[in-house]
Amino acid sequence: MxxxxxxxxxxxxxxxxxxxxxxxxxxxxxxxxxxxxxxxxxxxxTAAAKPYTIAFGGDVHFEGGLRARLDNNPRTAFGPIARVLSRADLAMVNLETAITTGGDRAPGKQYAFRAPVTAFNAIKAAGVDVVTMANNHGMDYMQSGLRDSLAAIRRSKFPVVGIGRNATAAYAPWRTTINGNKVAILGATQVLDAEFINAWTATDAQGGLASAKNEQRMIQAVRNARKGADTVIVYLHWGTELQTCPNPAQRALAPKLVRAGADVIVGGHAHVLLGSGYLGRSYVNYGLGNFLWYGNSPSGVLTLTIKGRKVLKDQWTPASIQGGTPIPLTGAARDQGVTSWKALRSCTGLSAR
Known part of the structure; x- marks a missing residue:
């Protein structure tokens, strides 16, 4: 798509x-x-804007058995969940890996992810239109890996947010128009290992990631994106691993970004699903969980129907990761998956409407 x-x-x-x-x-x-x-x-x-849909998936990498899927046939790497993504007018995931086959591995890091440039072929074939690389694995291969990633992005011409050759590029939104709606999408991470915060954060003089730890810079980025946009969407890497309720940092940041002009805030990192709902007139998702990821765990696709600044509808398509890929649930399992997802809202402070 x-x-x-x-x-x-x-x-x-x-x-x-x-x-x-x-x-x-x-x-x-x-x-x-x-x-x-x-x-x-x-x-x-004079044309009036019409509602559009945007589908969000969680964390994606191509490690373990997923690398074989990527190498064998990038076009089918995402499996049947691609049909869900492709039905939306726009789709987005979190690409949690450096795009390099070389680079200098981050010293002392237990898990370091990287993938070849064909990852973009797989993502595009799955119906995804834009990704964020602002996360705690986007620079696993340090500045040398960053240079490779940025070169791969340029060659593929695939839209990527949250990463750049300097802060201006990393905090810049990707803009598109859908059904007459001007949409601006940003990416940033609230999760960075303490020893890599300085080395990985984009500055005026250094390439890197958009960091939500710098709240003032993040708030200003949302304000800048608000100019000329009907819908402002922020995809964040945030939360505490394996914790199904939002942590204090998430609960503190979300209203600040809403006041700055964000209409939709979604994110991931925790490896588990967190709740979604309305914060005033804006829509917040605290955790989309794993998506294309080794192991088996609950997963799914969040599809929002939006017109301008209004989120008219949310829909959860539950899935179960099997062999690294999310398989949509059917029948009674699907119904239970939706019920369980809605129940996650209870500890978020968000509203169903």
Whole structure:
């Protein structure tokens, strides 16, 4: 799936004279711009935005048996969950790995993840449109791995947020237009090993990750994304591993980002599912769990229906990770999966509506 699956209708009214205005509706690529206006030929956007859907999956890497799936056929690496992602107008996951086959492994790190550039082929084939790499594995191979990752991103031309050659790039949103809605998406991590905070955080003079530990920089990034956007989405790496309730850092950060202009906040890291719901008029998910990940654990896809700043509907498609890939549940197991997911909201302070 690419943003071109959702082709917004753009109605452009050209005031050709003082007495007549001609309007035309057509289908175009999201990146196509209306005719440039001049003082004598003003251009006015008249098309109304329509609701769109965005699907979120959790943490993705290509370690263990998943590397074999990637090497054998990238197009089928995600298995049947790809059908769920592809049904949405837009889809996003957390890519929790460096994209390098070399690099200098982070000293003393027990788990270090890396994958070849074909990872982007697998992600795209699964119907994913954008990923965040702002997490505690995005720079597992330090600055040398970062250079490889950024080069792979440039070559693949795949949208990635939360990582960059400097802070300006790392905190910048990816922007697209879907069904007339201007959408801005950011990525950042609230989880970094203490010994790597300085080395991994993007600054004006250093490449790295967007860090939500720098709250003021993160808040400003959301404010900047708000300008010119109908919907602002923040994908965070946050939470405490194996803890199904949000920790104090999550509960403190979410309202600050909402006040700054975030309409949707989602995230992962804990390896378990956490609750979702409304914080005022914004929607918050505290943990999407594992997605493409070794081992077996509960998983799923969160699909939101959005129009402008309003989240009209949330839908959970429960899945179970088997052999590294999430398999959607059916029948009674599916019903139980939805019920269990809704119950996770009880300790979040979020509302169902």
């Amino acid at each position: 690419t943003p071109s699956r959702a082709l917004p209708a753009i109605a452009v009214t050209l005031a050709l004279s003082a007495c007549t205005a001609a309007a035309s509706d057509g289908t175009s690529e999201p990146t196509r711009k209306p005719m440039a206006d001049t003082p004598s030929v003003p251009v006015e956007k």
